[in-house]
Amino acid sequence: ETGVTQSPTHLIKTRGQQVTLRCSSQSGHNTVSWYQQALGQGPQFIFQYYREEENGRGNFPPRFSGLQFPNYSSELNVNALELDDSALYLCASSLAGGLTQYFGPGTRLTVL
Amino acid sequence: DAKTTQPPSMDCAEGRAANLPCNHSTISGNEYVYWYRQIHSQGPQYIIHGLKNNETNEMASLIITEDRKSSTLILPHATLRDTAVYYCIVRVGDSGNTPLVFGKGTRLSVIA
Numbered sequence: 260e261t262g263v264t265q266s267p268t269h270l271i272k273t274r275g276q277q278v279t280l281r282c283s284s285q286s287g288h289n290t291v292s293w294y295q296q297a298l299g300q301g302p303q304f305i306f307q308y309y310r311e312e313e314n315g316r317g318n319f320p321p322r323f324s325g326l327q328f329p330n331y332s333s334e335l336n337v338n339a340l341e342l343d344d345s346a347l348y349l350c351a352s353s354l355a356g357g358l359t360q361y362f363g364p365g366t367r368l369t370v371l
Numbered sequence: 372d373a374k375t376t377q378p379p380s381m382d383c384a385e386g387r388a389a390n391l392p393c394n395h396s397t398i399s400g401n402e403y404v405y406w407y408r409q410i411h412s413q414g415p416q417y418i419i420h421g422l423k424n425n426e427t428n429e430m431a432s433l434i435i436t437e438d439r440k441s442s443t444l445i446l447p448h449a450t451l452r453d454t455a456v457y458y459c460i461v462r463v464g465d466s467g468n469t470p471l472v473f474g475k476g477t478r479l480s481v482i483a
Contacts, residue, residue, distance in 0.1 A: 263414070290468060292470060292471075294471075294473075300475065301373070301458060301473030301475055301476060302471070302473045303473070304470035304471065304472070307468060307470060314468055315468060315470060317470065347412065349414050351415075351471075353468075355468065358403065358420065359405075359417050360417070360471060361417060362407075362414035362415045362416070362417075363414050364413055364414045365412075365413070365414050
């Protein structure tokens with residue numbers, strides 16, 4: 260059984276650019292959640308995908324968007340990057356109706 | 372906002388039990404107590420969760436008070452690898468899609 264994987268590990272972008280982060284869920288898990296973790300803070304919920312549809316969203320602007328694919332993998336897209344978007348982006352997978360989310364190692368995004 | 376209160380930091384001697392407290396005085400009847408930990412710059416790791424009974428697994432024990440307003444995570448024999456930020460989270464348990472709301476957690480330092 261493979262765990263949650265994310266790519267890339269690190270990424271450097273400049274302000275105004277767009278970025279795509281990727282997540283492969285744990286085997287058999289059909290729900291993917293994305294979190295943003297700024298330095299020194301706990302992770303903050305961005306949104307969740309289930310059956311390829313957005314299924315809940317936190318307090319993040321529309322320039323944060325996502326996709327889920329039939330194999331349950333997911334992408335997080337951020338447009339018009341701002342300096343404050345610099346953070347660790349975490350993906351977590353779970354079974355719909357399951358109680359526990361399992362996290363990947365994260366993608367460290369730096370916006371210059 | 373997080374519905375839990377945790378001390379910002381704690382120290383523990385290697386080989387001794389680490390007892391991490393958490394207050395959740397406004398917990399509802401259908402909310403579970405979850406514990407995750409995050410070792411520096413890695414994704415959060417699930418530890419344990421419970422509703423009202425005490426729980427134990429290979430990593431830790433969770434003790435929940437009878438009124439459910441507080442709990443304690445116990446690492447029975449702390450090692451240096453247990454140095455991490457520990458998050459206590461309350462979450463509705465009847466839907467696997469409910470996002471996790473993280474606070475700032477407790478930074479546990481295990482000292483040789």
